[in-house]
């Protein structure tokens with residue numbers, strides 16, 4: 001049987017019909033920005049495989065670190081054991097992050113990193129004498145993962161988790177911050193969203209454990225870019241209300257928005273930070289939840305004095321090695337220039353989209369370009385076009401977007417931009 005036929009017989013695909021999934025391409029190899037299909041066709045991975053392959057696929061330095069690690073210790077449990085790949089990585093992450101964020105919990109996916117953050121916030125609030133703080137707050141237009149509690153904090157109206165709505169506890173949703181990155185910050189709190197946040201925290205703050213936000217870029221919930229000033233206000237208001245602030249940098253971390261972390265646009269740090277995706281340069285599933293000492297201390301001081309979460313593959317050495325090599329690439333320092341050049345080229349080459357009759361908005365930030373169309377794109381058409389154009393794009397709804405690996409060349413990026421414009425018809 002062919003790969004496709006076997007796939008059709010056995011496999012589920014993400015966000016797809018289990019028995020009649022949409023069209024598929026069979027990938028044989030991935031290297032740099034290129035995906036090679038079964039028949040030899042090559043496509044540029046303009047999605048960085050859902051934000052993660054920031055330095056390109058099969059990066060020689062990351063694969064070398066993983067190969068070295070797999071030969072010695074692919075995995076050991078983390079309960080009662082530790083190892084240098086994890087300790088070195090945790091210390092390096094702490095050194096890279098805003099001061100104080102230095103207690104690292106490694107897990108195996110972004111969604112789990114979010115679950116861990118929410119559990120930590122809840123447990124620390126109880127430990128600090130606030131057992132009534134059992135709810136969470138967030139903004140519309142957000143996405144935090146597909147696991148149970150993470151789902152409750154995704155925008156209920158984007159349709160991704162609507163079918164589970166009846167079984168999810170309703171949390172507090174604020175209006176999405178206005179799309180104002182790069183524009184003036186609307187000073188009026190009624191317009192910039194801060195009045196809503198203030199009102200929520202005043203009325204319900206005593207029952208809220210934490211506010212969770214994707215800093216600056218709301219990804220899968222709508223690809224919305226908002227003003228960093230919102231984060232500054234959120235930090236101040238959360239502090240006043242005794243509500244923890246969680247930043248989900250799973251999509252934005254490690255340079256994607258032009259800063260190492262999206263929160264750096266605001267110069268604001270959270271109490272708890274979630275990282276994933278590009279943490280390993282997209283080479284293996286891995287994530288981290290990082291807290292400050294206050295959260296760790298609160299949990300350490302109050303019975304049961306332990307944090308009840310322990311994935312089997314916690315701090316997997318192979319993933320730690322991949323992440324360590326990714327941090328080496330970050331430290332080499334090419335990414336800021338690469339991302340700035342990608343942003344400039346997006347701005348220059350996608351500019352015609354702004355005047356296209358099918359386009360509602362064009363948003364560019366760092367190595368992310370979003371064309372919001374007026375009507376949903378035809379996925380089958382986009383899928384077929386990928387082969388012809390040699391560019392792999394996977395829009396959702398009315399959002400056609402690219403976030404290529406930082407190592408993409410100008411010629412390759414021109415090809416991506418031309419493919420995006422072609423899809424507008």
Ligand code: PLP
Nearest residue numbers: 109110111143144145219250251
């Ligand atoms: N949070 C954000 C902001 C994300 O973009 C994603 C994935 O797209 C997640 C959480 C969930 O991560 P994972 O798919 O690794 O579980």
